[in-house]
Each structure stands twice: as C-alpha cells, then as structure tokens.
Amino acid sequence: MKTIKFLTLSVLFIGFTSCSEDEDDSSTPLLELESQTITNLYAPQIGGQGQGDISGEFTKFNFATGQSTTSETEWDIAFRGSTIIVNGGVSLGTNDEPARTGNAAAYLETGTFTNISAVNPVLFEQDSDTGYAIPSGGGNGWYNYNPSLNQIDPIPGKVLVFRTHDGTYAKVEILSYYKDFDSSVGANARYYTFNYVYQPNEGVTTF
C-alpha cells in the first residue's frame, strides 16, 4: 500500500484556530488540524458485476495515524471496491466484512470541502444490517456510475463526514476512484485518492 503524505499541516487552518479564542484559553493546548491527501489507496474486491458474490478483505484506514492498517480494532473506515464502511454499528453480513468494534459513524453532506467547517452530530449514522452509513449504488452515495463508460466518478460537492472509532472527527472529499486519476483502463479502478481533514481534539466539532 502506497500512501503518500503530502502535507501534514495546512496553513489554511491556522487562521481558523487562532480565531477560537475560547479554546486558546483552556489549559491544554489544542492539537492542530491535520490536512492530508491520500493517493492511490488500493481497495480490491473479488467478484461483483456479474462475476459472482462479492468478497475480499476491506482496506482499513485510520485517520489518527493517516495510514491504512490491518488492525481489527484500531480502524475508522474501510474500503472494498466502491463500498465504504465505518467501524461502528453492525455488519451488513457480506463476505469477509470485518466486525465493528468502535463507535465510528458517518454522513454525507453537500458543499465544498472548505465550506463544511463543523460537524453536525445529529446526522451521524452507523452501519447496520440493512445498509451502510455511506449508501452504496450509483447516485446514492459518494459516486455516480456512468453505464456507457462503465465508470465511477466521485460526485463533486459530496463531502463525507466521519466520527472515528474513538470519537474524534474527520471530513473526506474523494477525488478519484482510479489509479493516478486515469480511468481509461478498467484495471486502474478501486484506487482511491482523497483529501481529508482530521480534528484530533476530542469533543471539538469544527474543522
């Protein structure tokens, strides 16, 4: 798995945190927002699209470390093909789906990545035995499916807001489902490139 850290600290958010004077007064200094781009995170799946039942390990990701992980508990979200699950709630029961051990949750919001600056906790949903918090299917969740090109495109303006398995928050904008943004070859599919901002301070709901 090649995840490349591009930048750890975004100058963009310095201005924001400096505005929050109340928080500056508190005794423990706040950790800074972590803003990163993850490139070509591979999320393979076996089967599907008329090739039999879907199976295969999910690719798990941890926002606090900014890395993919194979831990069975220390993960926040996980990818398999176009499916995204969270480490919270219960399993839908598909093949090879990991047990949920944390309290992660998610919702989708429409807007630009920078304009979505606060978490709305009432919107959170967890995975359940009837469906995932991030709905699957073209046009339902984070992507549109173009049947004539057999192509999955992230819907512009869709931001995924997550609660991590241990109660902090992150927001994600998926940029591409294809390796190096190149959708011309089918084999390039299932490589995620996304931006995220991680709020490492427990209880702080702003980005």
Next chain:
Amino acid sequence: MSLNKNNFSLFFLLFLTVTVFSQERVSDSTKTETLGEVIISATRTLRQLSSLPLPAQLVSKKEIQAVNSLRLSDILNEQTGLITVPDFGGGEGIQLQGLDSQYTLILIDGVPLIGRSAGTLDISRITVGNIKQIEIVKGASSSLYGSEALGGVINIITDTPKHGTHGSINSRVGSFETYDTSAEIGYKKNKISINAFINNFRSDGYDLNDTDALNTVEPFENYTFNTKLTYDFNDKTHLFVSGRYFTQGQEYAASGDLRGESSLREWNTQAKLSHSYNDKWQSDVEFYATRYKADEFLDTEDNFRFSASDFNQLLIRPEVRATYNPTDKSAFIAGVGWNHETLVRTDFSSKPEFNSPYAFVQYDTNPTEKLNVILGARFDNHSEYESQFSPKVALRYELSEKLAVKGSVGYGFKAPDFRQLYFDFSNGTVGYTVLGYNAVPTRIAELQQSGDIVNLFVPLTDFEGQLNAENSIGFNIGADYNPISSLKINLNIFRNNINDLIDTRIIANKINGQNVFSYYNVNEVYTQGLEFNSTLNLTTELKISGGYQLLFAKDKTAEDAFENGLVFARETPSSPSIQLEKDDYFGLYNRSRHMANFKVFYDLIDWGMDANIRGTYRSNYGLFDTNGNTYLDRYDDYVDGYAIWDIAINKTIYKNYRFGLGIDNLFAFTDTQNISNIPGRILYGSLNIQF
C-alpha cells in the same frame, strides 16, 4: 478510404469529356413562371409559402439534384436549424428547434412513417431519388397531426408523372464503395397516371476507430420500391393509390467473436379517393397502412445463437376529411380518423395494441387584405393514456408589401411509446431490469414473490394511473422581409415549453445489487432561440443563401439545482469541488448553441452547367457529463465545433444527360471519438439520364 477508383475515374473522364467537347448552347426553353412556392403540410390545404403564418421551409427537387444528395439525412443536414444526430443503434434522427428526433413527425405524401425502436426515426433510410419537394414546418403541429408533431413536421412529397411516358436513370458512385442507383418510369395520359421507382443503395461502411474489431458503420445494402397510381373518374372524382417497400440488410457485430445480421423491412400503402361536390365542398377518404419490421441476431464463432431480437410494428389509419371554402378568402378543413397500432417485440410484457380515434378542424381566413388567421384544434382519444386536446392559433399581418409579421401558438404532444409502457427487459450480464410503466405492477409482484426485490422505493400505487403524454406549448414569432425583390429575409423566434417529459428512474433494488428502472413523467424542459434565413438572387444565375440558428435548450429542474447552489464541479480532476452558478449550466446534451449554413448556387445556363458550394457549421456541444455531477456545465469536456464544406458541379448535355462531380466534406473533417456519422471526405461522380 476504399474508393472504387475505376468507377470513379470513369465518371471523371466522362465528365471532363462532356465538359470540354460539348459547348453547344443548351436551350432552356422551359423557363416557366411559377406562381410561387406552394406547401401542403402546414395547413393540409395547398397554401402559398410566402403568405403562411407559420415558420416553414421548402427544399426543392432542383436543390436536391444540384447537391447530388442520396438520403434524406444528407439534404436536411444542410437546412437551417436542422441536424441529424446519430443514436446508439446507428440510426440518424433529426433535431429540430433543439428537440429530439422523437418529437418531429416524418411524413411521406402526408402519411406518417413508423419504426422508432428507441425513439429515433432513422431518416437515412429514406432515399431522395424520387422526391419532388421536402416541406419542413416548425412549431407544434399536433392540432393537425396529433402525436409526435411536437417540434414540427417534415413531409416528403414524392414525384408525380408528367404527361406522356418519361423515365430516368440515376447513378452515383462514391467513396467508401458507396453506390446509389435509381430508375423511375412514369406514364400519364388522359385519366390515368402511373409511375414506378426503384432505388438500390449500398456501401461498405467505414471505420473511424481501428483499435477495435468493429466498424463504425458495417456494410449494408438496401432497396426502395415505390409506385403510385392516379385515376380520374371524372373532373370531380380522383383516386390515388401508392405503395412503398423498403428492405435493408446490414452486417451486425458486437465484438470480433459475435457477428450476425440486422435486417429491416418496411411497407406503406395509401389509397385516397377525392371528390369535389361543387366549388365549395370537397372531401377525401383515405386509408393508410404501414408495417415496420426489424430483426437482428448475433452468433458466436461456433455458430451458437448468442442473441436475437425483433421489432414488428403495424399502423392502420383510415381518415375522412372534408374541406369547405365559403369564400375564396377562407377555408375550413375537418377530419376524423382512427389510429390502430400494434407491436410485437422481444422483451415485452404483452402484445400491446393502441386504439386512438381522433377528430380535427381548422379554419383559415383572411378577415382583411392584410391579415391572415388560422385557428385549429384536434382531439385524440386514446386507449392507453390520457386523451389530448391540441389547439393552435396563427396570425400573419402584412405591415407593408415588403414586411410581414407572423406569430403562432400551438399545443403539441407525443404519446408514450410502446417501450415506455410495456418494456420488460433484464440485462443478462449485468442484471438490471427495465420495466414499462404498465408492466410494473404485475412484474414487481412477481419479482417480490420470487424474493428478487430488496427495497421498493416507489409505491406500486404510483403505477395505477396512466403515464401522461409528453406535451409542449410552442411559440413562434417572426417576420418576412423583402426589401428588394431579389432579397428575402426571414426571422423567427421560438420557444417550446415541454412538460411531462418521460424519463427513467430507479424504482427498486434487487437482491443482486442491481436496480429496477421504470419510466415516469418528470422533467420540464424548454428550447428557445432564433432562426434567421436569407436568400439573395444576385443575378438570375447566382443565388446566395445563409441561415443561422441560436439555441438554448435547458432542463428547468437542472436550472433550479444550479440556482440553488446544489451543483459542484472540479476545475481539474484533482482539485477540490467548487460550487457552480446558474450561468455555468450549458443545457441539454447534443445541442449546439450556434448552427449556421452558407450556400452559393451558380447556374451557368449558357453552358448547361451548374455549380455550388455549401458550408454548414455547428458550435461545440456536450455529449455526456464528464465531471461526475450529472449535469452539462462549463467545466465538462465538449465536442469541438466544426464546419463542413461541400462542392458539386453538374453538366447537362443533349438535354437529357446530366453528369455530376462533387466532394462532400472537402476538408475531410472527422472526429473519430465523438461523431460517428461523419465518415470523412467523399468524392463522387453521378450520371442522370432522362428519357
């Protein structure tokens, strides 16, 4: 390019020979003074084109012959505001006032063509070899013609024989191994006239994209047979009978391993008995029947039948009309008729049958010398969808001898087609299902019973009613201006408000993760713009014409989404999303903002020669959403605008022999990625013999 060089060189040599060695003057004694162009489609009565309150265009046989057109698609593409758009099945449908092919009614001698397997009526299947005139009426015309005449009507008027026995043979040979051969023979004497026409058109097709095993257009061959008979019982009673048969075979391939054949067969028969009771009263009794049959199959390499499909549509239409002319300044026309339609098709839930009686009436009057008013309405009852009432009003007022203004408002509709009502199709490899509106309740119940349905998103009660016909109100306001006798200028501003557009939506999830789709009335769409046409007869020998159409075609729901800030895009694939504004919405797919044409016709009467150069232009357009937000916006990829130039030169010798040479698409424009119906440069030679 696979040009048959031998044949072409032969034509070229012949052409040169006759051009160089036959400089004797060809007397053009038949320079008849016409009373002005006459059109029948606009009012279903013979009307002078120049005094019509509706936007209409005529294409004459002379123009068709001068440009050596072969198919209806060739010649219509050169007319202002018209463009053919290829569909997935390879057919070419006409776009008129920014409306899709399914909203324009195509008639031959006043009766409709059928065979819209996926909505598109492929006009490249119509030969122009025996066409006397093409009439194009723009704006909703359902008040006379009922369903499909939402954007307008295109009526192809075929040749009628002249007195005596005449015949002609026409042959054109061109690039891509394309051969077009026609023969026509006509006889007319006293009470009887009869003519017969046959056309053979074949081509090796072409391939714009060498990377796959398929051709862009596979080789095909078709035949058109047409015969007409008229008989005058006496001065007052006339009989007209015509028959047309079209058959086409084409190779059909889905991949290198899957090959087969597609075939089309179509016949049309029309019989009409006309009687004049006196100076004021006249009536027609007409019977029309047509069948369109399309079959195709694919076999694997080891001759296993991979897939087969068929489409078999029948229309039977008796109609009775009466015209009454109380004065020479006014005319009534009224008619009643019955459409009976059946379809047998692969993937249908039943063998549907449509029955639709209808009645129409129209009053055309000139209350004053300068004012013309047309009022009309039609009522279509229907067995499968809500009945339609289609009124229309049109006015024309002569401000001066040089300037007239005109305007019309009309209702147009298009009935839901068989597919939208009865389709029952499940994709074998991917597993999704498409159901027609009427097929939903029973099929969903079956799928629920078999445990295939996980979630039903739309309650079945939504399918208890009837699917509405797509309908529109069309407005046209224009002016005819003739500042000098040799210059004609026409301007028309149009707006079509279309409601209840039928679209597909997901109605249920299946256990296999795929969706069930069905049809529903949803969108509100409009097309608006202006059309400008001008013709300048510089001398009797030189005619210059130009046309332009400005078009905005938009979905109102999409406009609202942009206005409400719900649409986002990325400037580059890797950049963060930005919010789009109303101005960023381009509109519907496959619509160009600008289309224009420019033509110069030069008649060297003394030389028995004529030559022309024609250019058509369409500005950039989008074929599909390329940046994931499902809308066509400023940041999508567009097909670049393009211009196509054609030239033709013809020479007549010994009065009855006419040779032609020409190049279509002179600069060999192609866009192999996006435009499948432009094969590249076409060189051709043609020969026409009259006897």
